[in-house]
Amino acid sequence: MSKKHVKITVNGTAHEALAEPRTLLIHFLREALELKGPHIGCDTGHCGACTVDLDGRSVKSCMVFVAQADGHEVTTIEGVGAPGALHALQEAFREHHGLQCGYCTPGMITRAWRLLQENPAPTEAEIRMGISGNLCRCTGYQNIVKSIQAAAATLSAAGQEAAE
Ligand code: FES
Ligand code: FES
Structure with missing residues (x-):
């Protein structure tokens, strides 16, 4: 071809x-x-x-x-994000144990990154719906959702600070 x-x-x-x-x-x-x-x-x-x-x-x-x-x-x-300049989502996944083996994590975070741009303050149900196309075999999703919620709060606080 x-x-x-x-x-x-x-x-x-x-x-x-x-x-x-x-x-x-x-x-x-x-x-x-x-x-x-x-x-x-x-x-x-x-x-x-x-x-x-x-x-x-x-x-x-x-x-x-x-x-x-x-x-x-x-x-x-x-x-x-990159080593030394992690995105708030990457920091949150690290802090809240949003990963175990890590295989799904790059796709999961890239999806969450777009989700938070579309909806900066998603509810838990909206997060679960938003990542429903990304499967994780390890975590049970609880800590992934917690990580995305934490990142949303961090980004929102940073946005408010920047606006002040
Ligand atoms: S490798 Fe693309 S959806 Fe699984
Ligand atoms: S952390 Fe192992 S598949 Fe998600």
């Missing part, structure tokens, strides 16, 4: 590459760009481990062809 020239902005940096159009976005991110944060859990759109942000929407990157992301903006967990 002939390769297609794609240009995708990932975490604020423009990347150009030749890729087979049928390449999945998750494989492009992990293999061509070496962004190992998004994980592959099922490859069938069920688990959410591969969740990234595409033009302001959470998507499962195992369900997106790289050709569909051509000309678009992608954010992965590496763009949400």
Whole structure:
């Protein structure tokens, strides 16, 4: 199959590459760009481990062809926060034990990151609904929900401080 020239902005940096159009976005991110944060859990759109942000929407990157992301903006967990500059969600997951094995965590946090931009003060039910496409085999979700609630409170307090 002939390769297609794609240009995708990932975490604020423009990347150009030749890729087979049928390449999945998750494989492009992990293999061509070496962004190992998004994980592959099922490859069938069920688990959410591969969740990234595409033009302001959470998507499962195992369900997106790289050709569909051509000309678009992608954010992965590496763009949400970094060692030494963790996002409030990452801090909250650490503090409130929102992870055990950590396999679901990059996708879970990337999803929660978009959720809190859409709804900065979600109820517990809204959080549970918002992350319903992301499966965790370890935590029972209790501490994940607590972590997202804590991050929402931190971000809200920081926003109020900035406005004062
Ligand atoms: S790897 Fe994409 S949803 Fe499971
Ligand atoms: S922390 Fe292990 S799958 Fe979620």
